[in-house]
Amino acid sequence: MKSNSVTKDDIFKCTMCGECCVGYGGTYITEDDIKRIAEFTKVDGTSFVEKYCNLSAGKPVLAVDEDGKCVFFKNKCSIHPVKPRMCRAWPYIEGVLKEPSNWKLMATACEGIRTNFSDEDVVRCILEEQKKL
Numbered sequence: 001m002k003s004n005s006v007t008k009d010d011i012f013k014c015t016m017c018g019e020c021c022v023g024y025g026g027t028y029i030t031e032d033d034i035k036r037i038a039e040f041t042k043v044d045g046t047s048f049v050e051k052y053c054n055l056s057a058g059k060p061v062l063a064v065d066e067d068g069k070c071v072f073f074k075n076k077c078s079i080h081p082v083k084p085r086m087c088r089a090w091p092y093i094e095g096v097l098k099e100p101s102n103w104k105l106m107a108t109a110c111e112g113i114r115t116n117f118s119d120e121d122v123v124r125c126i127l128e129e130q131k132k133l
């Protein structure tokens with residue numbers, strides 16, 4: 001495949017396996033995330049934080065259910081249109097721009113990441129995606 005024709009959909013396709021939605025304290029949320037998700041779930045911001053968040057190092061993170069999954073994981077993400085920036089950004093993240101070999105490491109935990117592309121293509125796609133966030 002010609003380098004410039006490689007797109008974000010070539011290097012990553014989410015299989016909705018839900019692996020990244022498991023584990024306590026993994027999903028930080030911003031003020032803007034809280035506003036958007038609270039509106040979507042029809043609760044006010046304060047109640048939203050009390051009901052759906054925990055604090056980690058003083059910052060709100062999404063709470064998890066007894067099964068260890070994010071409170072919003074119901075076979076798939078139930079708040080997909082307004083999911084937190086951190087979830088929307090994955091896997092087009094800063095850490096790969098700093099160290100491209102992280103892409104292959106991340107692929108060991110995320111089955112949607114494809115590793116048969118050059119670092120150059122991966123970095124270019126990430127830079128393009130970051131502009132859209």
Ligand code: SF4
Nearest residue numbers: 014015018020110112
């Ligand atoms: S681990 Fe990767 S493939 Fe699975 S749901 Fe998360 S982003 Fe999608």
Ligand code: SF4
Nearest residue numbers: 021070072073077087
């Ligand atoms: S908000 Fe959605 S994508 Fe993000 S961790 Fe929760 S269920 Fe997964």
